[in-house]
Amino acid sequence: MDERAALALLEDRLEPVGDDAAVVDDLVMTTDMLHEKTDFPAGTTRYTAGWRSVGASLSDVAAMGARAKAAVAAYAAPTFDADELEAYVRGARDVCTAVGGEYVGGDLDTHEEFTVATTAVGETSDPVFRSGAQPGDVVCVTGTLGRSAAALERFETGDLERANHLFRFEPRVRAGRRLAPEATAMMDSSDGLARSLHQLAAASACGFAIDREPIPVDPALEAVMETAPAIDDETFGNAVLERAVTFGEDFELVCTMPENAVSRVRASLECSLSIVGRVLEADAGITLDGEELPDQGYTHGE
Amino acid sequence: MDERAALALLEDRLEPVGDDAAVVDDLVMTTDMLHEKTDFPAGTTRYTAGWRSVGASLSDVAAMGARAKAAVAAYAAPTFDADELEAYVRGARDVCTAVGGEYVGGDLDTHEEFTVATTAVGETSDPVFRSGAQPGDVVCVTGTLGRSAAALERFETGDLERANHLFRFEPRVRAGRRLAPEATAMMDSSDGLARSLHQLAAASACGFAIDREPIPVDPALEAVMETAPAIDDETFGNAVLERAVTFGEDFELVCTMPENAVSRVRASLECSLSIVGRVLEADAGITLDGEELPDQGYTHGE
Numbered sequence: 001m002d003e004r005a006a007l008a009l010l011e012d013r014l015e016p017v018g019d020d021a022a023v024v025d026d027l028v029m030t031t032d033m034l035h036e037k038t039d040f041p042a043g044t045t046r047y048t049a050g051w052r053s054v055g056a057s058l059s060d061v062a063a064m065g066a067r068a069k070a071a072v073a074a075y076a077a078p079t080f081d082a083d084e085l086e087a088y089v090r091g092a093r094d095v096c097t098a099v100g101g102e103y104v105g106g107d108l109d110t111h112e113e114f115t116v117a118t119t120a121v122g123e124t125s126d127p128v129f130r131s132g133a134q135p136g137d138v139v140c141v142t143g144t145l146g147r148s149a150a151a152l153e154r155f156e157t158g159d160l161e162r163a164n165h166l167f168r169f170e171p172r173v174r175a176g177r178r179l180a181p182e183a184t185a186m187m188d189s190s191d192g193l194a195r196s197l198h199q200l201a202a203a204s205a206c207g208f209a210i211d212r213e214p215i216p217v218d219p220a221l222e223a224v225m226e227t228a229p230a231i232d233d234e235t236f237g238n239a240v241l242e243r244a245v246t247f248g249e250d251f252e253l254v255c256t257m258p259e260n261a262v263s264r265v266r267a268s269l270e271c272s273l274s275i276v277g278r279v280l281e282a283d284a285g286i287t288l289d290g291e292e293l294p295d296q297g298y299t300h301g302e
Numbered sequence: 303m304d305e306r307a308a309l310a311l312l313e314d315r316l317e318p319v320g321d322d323a324a325v326v327d328d329l330v331m332t333t334d335m336l337h338e339k340t341d342f343p344a345g346t347t348r349y350t351a352g353w354r355s356v357g358a359s360l361s362d363v364a365a366m367g368a369r370a371k372a373a374v375a376a377y378a379a380p381t382f383d384a385d386e387l388e389a390y391v392r393g394a395r396d397v398c399t400a401v402g403g404e405y406v407g408g409d410l411d412t413h414e415e416f417t418v419a420t421t422a423v424g425e426t427s428d429p430v431f432r433s434g435a436q437p438g439d440v441v442c443v444t445g446t447l448g449r450s451a452a453a454l455e456r457f458e459t460g461d462l463e464r465a466n467h468l469f470r471f472e473p474r475v476r477a478g479r480r481l482a483p484e485a486t487a488m489m490d491s492s493d494g495l496a497r498s499l500h501q502l503a504a505a506s507a508c509g510f511a512i513d514r515e516p517i518p519v520d521p522a523l524e525a526v527m528e529t530a531p532a533i534d535d536e537t538f539g540n541a542v543l544e545r546a547v548t549f550g551e552d553f554e555l556v557c558t559m560p561e562n563a564v565s566r567v568r569a570s571l572e573c574s575l576s577i578v579g580r581v582l583e584a585d586a587g588i589t590l591d592g593e594e595l596p597d598q599g600y601t602h603g604e
Contacts, residue, residue, distance in 0.1 A: 022406030024372040024423075027329075031421055033376035033411045070326040074335035074419045104324030107419075109335045117376045117409075117419025119333055121326075 019129050019203075020063035020187050021122065027069075028122045030060035036114035041155035041163070046084040048164040049116065050091025056190065057120035058099055058171035059251040063188040064129075065180025066122030068101030068173045073118045076111035088116075091168075099173035122173075126180065130203035133185035133256040137279040139208055140262065142175050142253045143271045145193055146221030146244035153224040166220055172253045178268045179255055186255035192248030193276075195297030197286050200254065207284035210277035210293060217244040245288070246296045321431050321505075322365035322489050323424065329371075330424045332362035338416035343457035343465070348386040350466040351418065352393025358492065359422035360401055360473035361553040365490040366431075367482025368424030370403030370475045375420045378413035390418075393470075401475035424475075428482065432505035435487035435558040439581040441510055442564065444477050444555045445573045447495055448523030448546035455526040468522055474555045480570045481557055488557035494550030495578075497599030499588050502556065509586035512579035512595060519546040547590070548598045 021030035034040065034053050044052075054071045061068050073092055077084065089103070096103040101120070133139075147166050154163035172188070179186060185204050189196050193215070197208050217240055225240050256279050257265070266273050286293045323332035336342065336355050346354075356373050363370050375394055379386065391405070398405040403422070449468050456465035474490070481488060487506050491498050495517070499510050519542055527542050558581050559567070568575050588595045 024404055031374040031376045032409045033378050072333040074333045076335050102326055107334045119421035
């Protein structure tokens with residue numbers, strides 16, 4: 001059983017699971033566990049690990065359109081190294097500060113493999129779910145896609161400073177707050193745009209027609225892929241786009257809204273907002289430039 | 303560096319750490335990570351693991367005198383086994399229901415060792431800290447001590463049903479709510495009564511004179527230790543008491559309050575409340591029947 005099958009099993013039994021965060025009264029709450037081997041490539045600093053792990057939970061808060069209130073982390077490492085721990089806490093605190101939340105500490109434990117579990121709590125009286133996309137709405141993406149894929153390449157080539165920089169993303173909490181009044185459905189792109197669209201389609205019972213051209217590919221991904229063996233322009237463009245669309249771990253927001261709301265929202269955003277397609281009826285399926293876009297992306301446990 | 307040194311390091315840099323839960327406005331928030339090898343003896347069912355792990359976080363909510371609002375868990379296992387996962391979720395949900403909170407799901411991950419991280423959020427406008435104990439107050443303990451120590455013995459002898467039963471404790475959320483208006487300081491006994499007293503003493507800058515006789519030893523611990531090789535009564539009594547006082551993992555509440563508040567509070571409690579000693583000035587130290595009570599108990603990373 002892979003993670004999605006397991007989550008589906010849980011959803012059968014436990015209503016609130018299935019959105020980026022659970023909703024309890026006016027709170028949203030989300031938790032994530034990350035491990036050194038699968039989530040932190042060699043060369044990831046503990047500062048980056050603190051930033052990124054807590055950031056991943058804050059991104060789920062953002063995806064509900066909520067204010068960031070507080071975050072905690074449970075930190076387990078083979079030994080308690082003061083410098084590492086302090087760097088982790090600094091990263092965790094800095095990402096909270098960046099989005100107006102408070103890092104309030106956590107638990108410490110010994111474990112063979114560096115493992116962290118982060119939890120964030122947000123507040124909103126009007127959360128945005130994955131389930132409200134309406135045929136006719138446009139599909140929008142904040143920021144750019146492919147930044148984490150680019151980071152991975154930099155880790156592999158040993159360009160650790162740039163890799164760590166790319167790995168620290170700003171959770172879209174402010175954007176989420178501004179999108180919330182207009183968005184009909186929203187989630188984050190942590191499993192990749194392709195998978196996010198499939199999840200939105202399942203929750204909203206709709207289809208999507210996505211256009212290749214406006215997909216906001218991060219220049220850092222183009223730059224890192226240019227160093228790959230020479231290939232022709234079209235093949236290169238396809239390869240970059242595929243990575244940007246399927247790699248995930250980018251923590252941008254993917255949302256739907258009426259087209260006439262876009263310019264109003266854009267004016268209040270600090271990041272870009274790209275219209276990448278349209279919401280269709282469910283029987284239209286999910287297409288990219290008219291071809292079926294498979295449900296491909298990152299799934300734990302496969 | 304052991305866990306306490308590491309936590310002390312964090313406290314230097316991060317104000318809210320140091321109580322059983324962090325306080326953010328009217329919320330309290332706490333997180334714990336547990337691992338199969340160190341926290342779940344062979345024979346622990348996944349139902350018990352779900353109950354106990356989420357219960358440990360709810361106990362921290364109780365220790366702040368807060369209402370239980372919601373809990374989440376990040377669950378990592380070598381493979382996603384549907385029955386195990388479902389049993390874990392049932393246990394997690396049942397312990398939340400038992401204390402009036404809501405289990406709202408979590409994260410799933412693969413990991414070599416079964417590992418869970420649980421987070422609970424509670425609500426209170428008037429949290430109880432570790433720092434308010436006043437000389438002249440009495441020291442009280444809810445319920446009984448030694449239940450988890452007894453469970454461990456049962457796991458070792460293969461009496462798994464009783465062991466699992468003993469391992470599932472009811473977090474003292476209701477008791478915490480009723481103690482809160484009277485308690486001057488409070489925490490849970492998860493590291494053992496001895497260590498809890500040292501932590502309360504450090505936070506409140508006080509001493510304690512504890513009496514051996516009223517310490518509420520759980521009958522299950524006496525029963526399990528009676529099967530040990532025959533020893534005389536006094537040695538037996540000492541051995542049982544030492545286990546009850548130092549073993550920890552019991553998740554009872556340890557609190558201080560004016561003596562005249564005790565009968566009032568007792569009348570509203572569903573569990574027992576034992577007066578086990580008195581708060582003294584700091585220079586009196588921490589004694590058990592007049593002898594120094596060492597800071598002995600369970601510390602991760604030692």
